[in-house]
Amino acid sequence: xxxxxxxxxxxxxxxxxxxxxxxxxxxxxxxxxxxxxxxxxxxxxxxxxxxxxxxxxxxxxxxxxxxxxxxxxxxxxxxxxxxxxxxxxxxxxxxxxxxxxxxxxxxxxxxxxxxxxxxxxxxxxxxxxxxxxxxxxxxxxxxxxxxxxxxxxxxxxxxxxxxxxxxxxxxxxxxxxxxxxxxxxxxxxxxxxxxxxxxxxxxxxxxxxxxxxxxxxxxxxxxxxx
Amino acid sequence: xxxxxxxxxxxxxxxxxxxxxxxxxxxxxxxxxxxxxxxxxxxxxxxxxxxxxxxxxxxxxxxxxxxxxxxxxxxxxxxxxxxxxxxxxxxxxxxxxxxxxxxxxxxxxxxxxxxxxxxxxxxxxxxxxxxxxxxxxxxxxxxxxxxxxxxxxxxxxxxxxxxxxxxxxxxxxxxxxxxxxxxxxxxxxxxxxxxxxxxxxxxxxxxxxxxxxxxxxxxxxxxxxxxxxxxxxxxx
Numbered sequence: 001x002x003x004x005x006x007x008x009x010x011x012x013x014x015x016x017x018x019x020x021x022x023x024x025x026x027x028x029x030x031x032x033x034x035x036x037x038x039x040x041x042x043x044x045x046x047x048x049x050x051x052x053x054x055x056x057x058x059x060x061x062x063x064x065x066x067x068x069x070x071x072x073x074x075x076x077x078x079x080x081x082x083x084x085x086x087x088x089x090x091x092x093x094x095x096x097x098x099x100x101x102x103x104x105x106x107x108x109x110x111x112x113x114x115x116x117x118x119x120x121x122x123x124x125x126x127x128x129x130x131x132x133x134x135x136x137x138x139x140x141x142x143x144x145x146x147x148x149x150x151x152x153x154x155x156x157x158x159x160x161x162x163x164x165x166x167x168x169x170x171x172x173x174x175x176x177x178x179x180x181x182x183x184x185x186x187x188x189x190x191x192x193x194x195x196x197x198x199x200x201x202x203x204x205x206x207x208x209x210x211x212x213x214x215x216x217x218x219x220x221x222x223x224x225x226x
Numbered sequence: 227x228x229x230x231x232x233x234x235x236x237x238x239x240x241x242x243x244x245x246x247x248x249x250x251x252x253x254x255x256x257x258x259x260x261x262x263x264x265x266x267x268x269x270x271x272x273x274x275x276x277x278x279x280x281x282x283x284x285x286x287x288x289x290x291x292x293x294x295x296x297x298x299x300x301x302x303x304x305x306x307x308x309x310x311x312x313x314x315x316x317x318x319x320x321x322x323x324x325x326x327x328x329x330x331x332x333x334x335x336x337x338x339x340x341x342x343x344x345x346x347x348x349x350x351x352x353x354x355x356x357x358x359x360x361x362x363x364x365x366x367x368x369x370x371x372x373x374x375x376x377x378x379x380x381x382x383x384x385x386x387x388x389x390x391x392x393x394x395x396x397x398x399x400x401x402x403x404x405x406x407x408x409x410x411x412x413x414x415x416x417x418x419x420x421x422x423x424x425x426x427x428x429x430x431x432x433x434x435x436x437x438x439x440x441x442x443x444x445x446x447x448x449x450x451x452x453x454x455x456x457x458x459x460x461x462x
Binding site: 024053084086087088090091092099102105106107110174 | 273297327329332333336378380382386387388389391
């Protein structure tokens with residue numbers, strides 16, 4: 001059954017490629033998975049969590065977040081106190097020069113407060129989600145990797161083919177467990193390991209199971225359709 | 227005339243049902259007309275109301291003194307504020323002409339009890355901009371009227387005296403196809419209304435028609451946050 005599927009996939013490759021050749025469109029073939037893995041950000045990919053380390057997508061422990069929230073809240077309270085004292089002093093002073101200076105200082109404190117409140121909001125939102133950043137953060141990084149990987153490849157041609165489309169049901173484990181490795185070794189356990197991975201990569205890079213990665217008449221803008 | 231326009235806009239803002247904004251089309255706005263006109267004071271205190279509403283969440287006050295070089299439109303504008311649902315909009319707003327400094331006014335009102343919030347507007351400009359959508363061969367257009375200015379606020383609160391300085395910005399936006407006439411209007415919105423862009427009117431079926439005729443470009447899902455569909459930043 002699986003062999004039949006592979007044959008069908010191979011056939012689909014020709015179904016796409018032959019008409020392109022007939023119509024004279026230029027095309028290139030790449031191993032999309034390999035290209036993805038060459039991207040520096042893919043080295044930060046943690047297969048256990050399905051997130052990229054040291055990025056906005058990384059899962060942060062709740063305790064660490066609580067510490068951050070407490071620290072930012074304390075900073076906000078201190079800045080508010082500083083501003084309040086300044087306002088009181090300025091109200092009690094009759095000098096216009098002091099007032100101008102006070103407004104300048106108030107502006108500075110406000111900018112600092114605004115920055116702190118933004119940070120607090122982000123940390124509190126993350127804390128509400130138990131430290132797990134939203135899927136959109138993961139997609140942002142996936143989108144970046146995709147664009148930085150595919151765009152240089154399409155600079156010279158109008159159709160980009162994926163040499164080894166991913167099995168639709170099972171995503172690869174980055175770095176070591178791609179499909180190419182199985183074809184070289186022909187070891188069942190490598191394929192099994194490949195197949196047992198959860199759909200993390202598939203969620204981010206859907207196009208890894210498609211034979212055509214880019215065509216000039218389609219758009220390369222949809223992060224979800226990678 | 228201005229008062230009537232503001233009244234109509236306000237009535238639309240307050241009575242109109244909150245709608246999901248036009249998130250179907252993908253626009254590529256190009257600025258084709260721009261004018262920046264200095265004005266003595268804000269025509270309508272939307273940003274000032276936003277400042278007052280934010281402060282009221284932290285500390286109570288009984289009234290608002292709005293200080294600036296007022297004209298007839300700005301002097302009567304506070305009369306329309308109770309149409310808004312913000313608590314701060316329901317407080318008495320009194321328009322004061324610029325005279326003594328805000329801090330001096332605060333000093334005069336520094337006494338026990340719920341004092342006023344003193345809000346000053348200056349360096350005010352009206353920016354009028356017209357954008358053309360490159361994705362629809364300039365068929366779809368957006369007219370923006372933005373009001374910017376420096377807003378300073380002082381609250382002579384006995385417990386925690388407070389002041390703030392921000393660059394206020396409020397605007398109305400009209401998106402239309404070819405002509406700004408009924409039947410060709412895609413959306414009409416205002417900002418800030420309760421700190422957000424408020425969609426007053428939207429014609430989704432018209433947008434769908436233009437999309438199906440490939441006049442407008444369909445917004446790809448997940449590429450752009452569908453709730454971010456503002457105009458590019460206006461020049462200074």
